[in-house]
Amino acid sequence: MNTSxxxxxxxxxxxxxxxxxxxxxxxxxxxxxxxxxxxxxxILPKGQCGACGYAGCQAYAEAVVLNPxxxxxxxxxxxxxxxxxxxxxxxxxxxxxxxRVAHVRCSGGHSKAIKNYKYQGIEDCVAASLLQGGPKGxxxxxxxxxxxxxNCPFDAMSMSEEGLPIIDxxxxxxxxxxxxxxxxxxxxxxxxGAPVTVNCNSKDKGAVARKxxxxxxxxxxxxxxxxxxxxxxxxxxxxxxxSSICLEKCTDPTCTAKCPTGAIVPAIGVAxxxxxxxxxxxxxx
Amino acid sequence: xEQYFTxxxxxxxxxxxVLTRFLGLCIFFGVSKNLNASIGMGMAVTxxxxxxxxxxxxxxxxxxxxxxxQFLTTAVFVLLIASFVQLLEMIIKKQAPAxxxxxxIYLLLIxxxxxxxxxxxxxxxxxxxxxxxxxHAIGSGLGFALAIVLMASLRxxxxxxxxxxxxxxxxxxxxxxxxxALAFLGFSGMIAL
Numbered sequence: 481m482n483t484s485x486x487x488x489x490x491x492x493x494x495x496x497x498x499x500x501x502x503x504x505x506x507x508x509x510x511x512x513x514x515x516x517x518x519x520x521x522x523i524l525p526k527g528q529c530g531a532c533g534y535a536g537c538q539a540y541a542e543a544v545v546l547n548p549x550x551x552x553x554x555x556x557x558x559x560x561x562x563x564x565x566x567x568x569x570x571x572x573x574x575x576x577x578x579x580r581v582a583h584v585r586c587s588g589g590h591s592k593a594i595k596n597y598k599y600q601g602i603e604d605c606v607a608a609s610l611l612q613g614g615p616k617g618x619x620x621x622x623x624x625x626x627x628x629x630x631n632c633p634f635d636a637m638s639m640s641e642e643g644l645p646i647i648d649x650x651x652x653x654x655x656x657x658x659x660x661x662x663x664x665x666x667x668x669x670x671x672x673g674a675p676v677t678v679n680c681n682s683k684d685k686g687a688v689a690r691k692x693x694x695x696x697x698x699x700x701x702x703x704x705x706x707x708x709x710x711x712x713x714x715x716x717x718x719x720x721x722x723s724s725i726c727l728e729k730c731t732d733p734t735c736t737a738k739c740p741t742g743a744i745v746p747a748i749g750v751a752x753x754x755x756x757x758x759x760x761x762x763x764x765x
Numbered sequence: 766x767e768q769y770f771t772x773x774x775x776x777x778x779x780x781x782x783v784l785t786r787f788l789g790l791c792i793f794f795g796v797s798k799n800l801n802a803s804i805g806m807g808m809a810v811t812x813x814x815x816x817x818x819x820x821x822x823x824x825x826x827x828x829x830x831x832x833x834x835q836f837l838t839t840a841v842f843v844l845l846i847a848s849f850v851q852l853l854e855m856i857i858k859k860q861a862p863a864x865x866x867x868x869x870i871y872l873l874l875i876x877x878x879x880x881x882x883x884x885x886x887x888x889x890x891x892x893x894x895x896x897x898x899x900x901h902a903i904g905s906g907l908g909f910a911l912a913i914v915l916m917a918s919l920r921x922x923x924x925x926x927x928x929x930x931x932x933x934x935x936x937x938x939x940x941x942x943x944x945x946a947l948a949f950l951g952f953s954g955m956i957a958l
Contacts, residue, residue, distance in 0.1 A: 483834075486832060486834065487834060487837060490828065490829075490832060490834055490837065490841075491837070491840070491841070494824070494828070494841055494844060494845070495844060498844060498845070498848040499848075501848070501852060502848055502851055502852060502855075505852050505855045505856065506855060509855040509856055509858065509859035509860075510859075511858050511859055511862075602925045603927075604925075607925075
């Protein structure tokens, strides 16, 4: 027989047999997947940040669809719009959510804070903090090796010249990943639109804090005395602001003007925050 | 017996698929960023390779040789492996969901990989018997697993090293692979087939 006809027959047969086997297997081994899982997964932001407590967006989608006890609000980056949509799809009620944004509780960059020694090891905050608590004199301040920047799943962070992380309000979803990885607990999640923030994490006594960093909170309590709504407290020589009170009552922050070291400041980029607040409101409606 | 052992050792170290023959480099660089993933990939490649070379041997021996169509070997094997991996994926997905979660993504990467195609082709070219083909496939798979696990451990350490900016990422990985290949060159000539 002619070889080319032979080739044609053999290739066709081989292809056909494999095709039939595959088609049969496709029916025989078909796995039933709830189509809702894919729809929910598509809505989630796909940052795979794990802020929900599950291994990733797919794992959360599976859990929220299949398990009636899993609330639809666990996706923090998705904020309210996602929670509402997930709740609607899964037939669960989404309770109120407070949108948050990351905030750096340190402003003592290279020029402001003193250093105990020169660190030449692995470029990582956790590694640096193992060595006498890190090179920075202040034991509570940002080490500036950018562990939070490397771990940000949404690419919302960068390091400034001064060696402090800068947060892009537009990209930050408030997932809290940076809060978990920071060995000094410098990162904190604050409600979007909080009028004032404390840019210091130092729990040292005033004199010590002052010596180590020129912009530290010395715990003098002036801010606390000047706040008419009682939103600012001083604990362990560190001012703490209750942003929920500020958001509710404060119209003209007096605390920031009176601070002798400038540790308590009006939130940066307030304009962009109000914008994003409006965006969220628009999305919700 | 001696022949089996020789072929096995030769496939694992002397003629290591990645470091001596330079096959399967895309998965070698793609999945060697972390150790756990590389172990999963190594196991997946080993099992797929063994099963597909069994199947390939049967098809080659009973179809292609019978009809004197050996020149079609490559084309038929490509078809065979691609559909076999698909089939395997379906079966695993149904029968062993835990294994699927671990291997699922790697299986599809293997479907069109040259290293999996290479083993049945070499088996067919060298005229190995069925059992020799299986031993050769297992050896090649383990050799691949060895190479990728070594590479992954090195790259995990590398993440903490101070690499010059221009070489970061794939650049330094290629240099590293070259050094590993040099080291494996030490095995060459140990076994003459």
